[in-house]
Amino acid sequence: MNATWSRFNITSVVLGFAFLYLPIVLLVIFSFNESKLVTVWGGFSTKWYVSLFQNQGLMDAAWVTIRVGLISATVATVLGTMAALTLTRYTRFRGRLLFSGMVFAPLVMPEVITGLSLLLLFVAVGLDRGFLTVTLAHITFTMCFVAVVVQSRLVSFDRSLEEAAMDLGAPPVKTFFQITLPVIMPAIVSGWMLAFTLSLDDLVIASFTSGPGATTLPMKIYSQVRLGVTPEINAACTILIAVVAIGVVIASIANKRREVQRLRDEQAAQRG
Amino acid sequence: MKSLGSIRRAFAPWNDPNAKPYIQFENVTKKFGDFTAVNNLSLTIFEREFFALLGASGCGKSTLLRMLAGFEEPTAGRIMLDGQDLRGIPPYRRPVNMMFQSYALFPHMSVEKNIAFGLKQEGMPSADIQKRVAEMLRLVKLEQFAKRKPHQLSGGQRQRVALARSVAKRPKVLLLDEPLGALDKKLREETQFELMDLQQELGLTFVVVTHDQEEAMTMADRIAIMDKGEVMQVATPAEIYEAPTSRFVAHFVGNVNMFEGKVADRTAGTARITGASGAQIVVDNGDAKPGSDIVFAIRPEKIKVSSKKPAEGVNALEGEVYDIAYLGDMTVYHVKLDDGQIVRASALNAARISEDPLTWNDRAWVSFRPDAGVVLTR
Numbered sequence A: 001m002n003a004t005w006s007r008f009n010i011t012s013v014v015l016g017f018a019f020l021y022l023p024i025v026l027l028v029i030f031s032f033n034e035s036k037l038v039t040v041w042g043g044f045s046t047k048w049y050v051s052l053f054q055n056q057g058l059m060d061a062a063w064v065t066i067r068v069g070l071i072s073a074t075v076a077t078v079l080g081t082m083a084a085l086t087l088t089r090y091t092r093f094r095g096r097l098l099f100s101g102m103v104f105a106p107l108v109m110p111e112v113i114t115g116l117s118l119l120l121l122f123v124a125v126g127l128d129r130g131f132l133t134v135t136l137a138h139i140t141f142t143m144c145f146v147a148v149v150v151q152s153r154l155v156s157f158d159r160s161l162e163e164a165a166m167d168l169g170a171p172p173v174k175t176f177f178q179i180t181l182p183v184i185m186p187a188i189v190s191g192w193m194l195a196f197t198l199s200l201d202d203l204v205i206a207s208f209t210s211g212p213g214a215t216t217l218p219m220k221i222y223s224q225v226r227l228g229v230t231p232e233i234n235a236a237c238t239i240l241i242a243v244v245a246i247g248v249v250i251a252s253i254a255n256k257r258r259e260v261q262r263l264r265d266e267q268a269a270q271r272g
Numbered sequence B: 001m002k003s004l005g006s007i008r009r010a011f012a013p014w015n016d017p018n019a020k021p022y023i024q025f026e027n028v029t030k031k032f033g034d035f036t037a038v039n040n041l042s043l044t045i046f047e048r049e050f051f052a053l054l055g056a057s058g059c060g061k062s063t064l065l066r067m068l069a070g071f072e073e074p075t076a077g078r079i080m081l082d083g084q085d086l087r088g089i090p091p092y093r094r095p096v097n098m099m100f101q102s103y104a105l106f107p108h109m110s111v112e113k114n115i116a117f118g119l120k121q122e123g124m125p126s127a128d129i130q131k132r133v134a135e136m137l138r139l140v141k142l143e144q145f146a147k148r149k150p151h152q153l154s155g156g157q158r159q160r161v162a163l164a165r166s167v168a169k170r171p172k173v174l175l176l177d178e179p180l181g182a183l184d185k186k187l188r189e190e191t192q193f194e195l196m197d198l199q200q201e202l203g204l205t206f207v208v209v210t211h212d213q214e215e216a217m218t219m220a221d222r223i224a225i226m227d228k229g230e231v232m233q234v235a236t237p238a239e240i241y242e243a244p245t246s247r248f249v250a251h252f253v254g255n256v257n258m259f260e261g262k263v264a265d266r267t268a269g270t271a272r273i274t275g276a277s278g279a280q281i282v283v284d285n286g287d288a289k290p291g292s293d294i295v296f297a298i299r300p301e302k303i304k305v306s307s308k309k310p311a312e313g314v315n316a317l318e319g320e321v322y323d324i325a326y327l328g329d330m331t332v333y334h335v336k337l338d339d340g341q342i343v344r345a346s347a348l349n350a351a352r353i354s355e356d357p358l359t360w361n362d363r364a365w366v367s368f369r370p371d372a373g374v375v376l377t378r
């Protein structure tokens, strides 16, 4: 293996990262632009952030997005966990293959189709489009992601833990809440985070299923951009990026810490 | 046959016709689909017994234990515990506890929480729980580790936590599935004796599953040898070794030589057997019918190897030294008899220098007494 960096290697890394991050960096830089013209630098300023927080339309949209995200992620986590439990535990019921196929189909289903079919459903049952419908739609499409995450954890779950709990006198329901749930909790939490993020940045399905008074942030940004990009939108996006980046960093640091702690514990155990 | 059981302690309820059985498997069968894991098995275990289920992997030992714990229901037959039919009683209401092969410690609970889990389920007051947990920690010498999580413990410590957790409730019966399987050899030997002490101290009935014959011989009052879902023999370790009732058991435990032949004739209590090559031996057996095919099974240490033909009164067969393995405390000879059969004989190296040194390819005699082995018909 050649450890030195060849010119070629350096070039490809630089190009790759530039391709990935240049647009984002530009967006962040121009959010601090004094000028109203998006592509002309007019000096540093944070005035767009101030005006962003005074833009009632954007703030309303952000609030809707957060509420939809919290509710839909929570409900999707409950349903997705239940689906995952059923699929891994009751392997012999009739139509299991069909059921699991149906749970996972939305993973690969084009969002346009999911959105359209949900819209048709809501119209058919006479549900007015608004906060409720977009939340229901988000539950539907994020639930399968939760199910996948939780199921992959359940596959490696040692069933003898549950048997041990029952052997020690815990009935099935107690066993579930005292043993199974705490052990798979990290997977459930990641499932929830995934669902929340997916809901946060969904544009397509929300466009189909949302209605007046329930415009989500991505919808709002998209509609404003069609009228022309303003530095205000850049500022909103920068905040979104910051929130997501901080979330990712915290999650990975926590993960790393756990790993290191575990390693240390195991070494300590070997010593004494 | 003299009472071989008396070599161990005097505890022998299985010889007492009035003793009350504690655990009874009555014609128990367990099928998984078409596969029969346990086949029409009957077994009786007594109170305070240390009982071992010994058999090769896959012979149905764990299945038997799991039926006792309540994780599997028998397909047919019934299981009785202390006079009560266990059918339909869920695991969480059975007065038995199990120590799992994988230990199955709860990863999100500390050592003391693990041990307290079962006590909490039965609603014991928390002061009593604390006392019992402390007592258990002392018993398994893990006092300093009470606050640790399972992943912070070594394999041996985890094994002891699992043990403490399973005895904390003072079950009527403790089931142990390969309790020492994951430990290294030295730790395993120490732990065998600890388990025996623990069983004595708590006065519990132990049913332990193992595939290690030495482990079973060391610990158990009685051993059930299993094969393909059936019990081949239930007896004390000494009886299993000295008086196996089938070829399978004789082969499964220790080393053995088999002499096959036809009964030529018999005189008071002994039978003369003629092998395929015409060599004849005399063995103790009261009821072998002349003309029937039988097998004489004899352990290596009961066969003597010498360079000269031994005196009359014993069986003597001639051959040539084929292989010698010097093991320190004893020497194992492989002697190829003139009819081609290889006989394994072992001699204790009681003196530093042998009086009758034998080496490769020497002519040699193997000899044994008529009562040194057993006659098998199965």
Ligand SMILES: Nc1ncnc2c1ncn2[C@@H]1O[C@H](COP(=O)(O)OP(=O)(O)O)[C@@H](O)[C@H]1O
Pocket: B032, B035, B037, B055, B056, B057, B058, B059, B060, B061, B062, B063, B064
């Ligand atoms: N739940 C099950 N479903 C199907 N087959 C099983 C099940 N449990 C055990 N078996 C089969 O029954 C046989 C005996 O298993 P087990 O009792 O675990 O053996 P042992 O503990 O003696 O190694 C094995 O062949 C195993 O594959």
Ligand SMILES: [Mg+2]
Pocket: B061, B062, B177
């Ligand atoms: Mg097993």
